[in-house]
Amino acid sequence: MASESLTFEPQHRLHPLSWLFSLTNYIKNFIVPLAFLVFLGARDDEMWGLVAVVPLLIGALWKQWIYRYGFGPRGLVIRDGLFFRNVRQIDYARIENIDIERGLLHRLLGVAQASIATSTGGKAEASIRVLSLDAVQELREQVFSHRAEKAATGQPAPQAVAPTADEVLLRLPPIELVRFGLIDNRGMLVVAALVGFLAQGGAFELVMRNAASWLDAPLHDFAALGFAMQAAIGVFGLISALIAMRILSVAIAFVTLFDFTLSRHSDDFRVHHGLLTRLALTLRVRRIQSIHQTQTLLHRFFxxxxVRVDLAGDSGVSEEGKQQSQTRTRWLAPICTPDMAQTLIATALPDVDFTASPNWQPLAPRARGRIFRKSVYFGVFFAALTALTLHLVPEAPFRPGMGWIPAVLAVLLPIAWWRAHVFVTNTRWALTDDAVMFRYGWLTRRLIVAPRNRLQSVHFAESPFDRRHRMASVSIDTAGGGAMRDNIHIPFLPEQIARALMVRLYHSEIDRGRVPQALPPA
Incomplete structure (x- = not known):
């Protein structure tokens, strides 16, 4: 078998139009120098700036000619390289996902881009750009049939298997996308990004230089109006801006999540969505590390x-050098009813028994007092800093006196106590035979479910203030967690309960034959 793998020559070619997508990608990477050369050429009435595109075109055509892939005895074999020939073999057993991306040009030409993700996580092991739809389907069937057959018998699989029908679990109609857009409010992020881009480009400086001449007449007319009319116009403008951003959010939801379909294929999930760029993702059930359920105030209104999932390796670095967890959310359901969410979570975590209600545990009895005092100390410090600043700045509108302290405390103490009460009341944790569960938040309520057989590390921590009050915190990480993820962090636990929780999680790791990264304290 080893000798066959070494002598195997891949024969499958890319789609005849793959050079067009490679050229587009090259131009995107070199857009700044190319724009500079084209600008110089246009200024001199010459087209020599466009000559720079010719080497990129040659490279794209050469890549299409050299690139080969094939289904070897042990794995997917890929041969590529412009000057240095590289031959890679990706074992079938290591291939976890084959994600399909189809932009608008892909869909017009009837092609797709396939990304091969392995168990190591992080960026895709290989990206095949581009294949016909039949070739993509053949790639999926060959890879997963080889893997399934080897797992069952240890022998090579036949060259083709009949595809099985997918069971549709969730399909979002347009009205649900409208609700999601109103809830998600990504229009605010787009507007903020646009404002930042304009600020970096110097557009604001241009506006400020010409603002006096542009706004002289409108401001004069506005000042001539009465106070009531000015307030009405201001409120109308604010409401119009909020409505416009919500409409933009709905439009973004339609473009990104159009025809969102979650289906079950064998033991895995498949997700399809997108209006312009169509994505086809595979969520391997055994790669799911934790599930996050979110319910904001608008969620509750509707x-x-x-519900989203963390997959093993998603905290790694993508091909573009960005955190994968920051660039793509692995939705199990962008929006659904709570009953449907429970069904999907139970389906995604087959190793967890959800038939019995979890025994939710509170935080330490004195946690409310600690949170209250921390809020009071911070509020008093901020108020004192503000008062000192007002006394030191000559142009300050007023200088607070001693009577300002009771007024600040009268406002601060109820708010601090209410915040501490809400935090402690809505924070609960539960440990079952199969999973660790953690819920927290008041305006935005979050629930995290992590199977115990997915835990990677458990951390026990005691700050000086924790030791003084005989408390501790326990943090739980999985292979899908990252710096931008909300992992399980249970604060303000009684010390004995925190140690007992740590020991139970530690011994569950030992029972599975894996020693966790953090040992229980003596």
Whole structure:
């Protein structure tokens, strides 16, 4: 078998139009120098700036000519390289996902881009750009049939298997996308990014230089109006801006999540969505590390929740050098009813028994007092800093006196106590035979479910203030967690309960034959 793998020559070619997508990618990477050369050429009435595109075109055509892939005895074999020939073999057993991406040009030409993800996580092991739809289907069937057959018998699989029908678990109609857009409010992020881009480009400086001449007449007319009319116009403008951003959010939801379909293929999930760029993702059930359910105030208004999953390796670095967890959310359901969410979570975590209600445990009895004092100390420090600043700045509108302290405390103490009460009341944790569960938040309520057989490390921590009050915190990480993820962090636990929780999680790791990274304290 080893000798066959070494002598195997891949024969499958890319789609005849793959050079067009490679050229587009090259131009995107070199857009700044190319724009500079084209600008110089246009200024001199010459087209020599466009000559720079010729080497990129040659490279794209050469890549299409050299690139080969094939289905070897042990794995997917890929041969590529412009000057240095590289031959890679990706074992079938290591291939976890084959994600399909189809932009607008892909869909017009009837092609797709396939990304091969392995168990190591992080960026895709290989990206095949581009294949016909039949070739993509053949790639999926060959890879997963080889893997399934080898797992069952240890022998090579036949060259083709009949595809099995997918069971549709969730399909979002347009009205649900409208609700999601109103809840998600990504229009605010787009507007903020646009404002930042304009600020970096110097557009604001241009506006400020010409603002006096542009706004002289409108401001004069506005000042001539009465106070009531000015307030009405201001409120109308604010409401119009909020409505416009919500409409933009709905439009973004339609473009990104159009025809969102979650289906079950064998033991895994498949997700399809997108209007312009169509994505086809595979969520391997055994790669799911934790599930996050989110319910904001608007979610509760519409009677909905959002559910996403963390996959093993998603905290790694993508091909573009960005955190994968920051660039793509692995939705199980962007929006659905709470009952549907429970069904999907139970389906995604088959090793966890959800038939019995979890025994939710509170935080330490004195946690409310600690949170209250921390809020009071911070509020008093901020108020004192503000008062000192007002006394030191000559142009300050007023200088607070001693009577300002009781007024600040009268406002601060109830708010601090209410915040501490809400935090402690809505924070609960539960440990079952199969999973660790953690819920927290008041305006935005979050629930995290992590199977115990997915835990990677458990951390026990005691700050000086924790030791003084005989408390501790326990943090739990999985292979899908990252710096931008909300992992399980249970604060303000009684010390004995925190140690007992740590020991139970530690011994569950030992029972599975894996020693966790953090040992229980003596």
């Amino acid at each position: 009677g909905r929740v959002s």
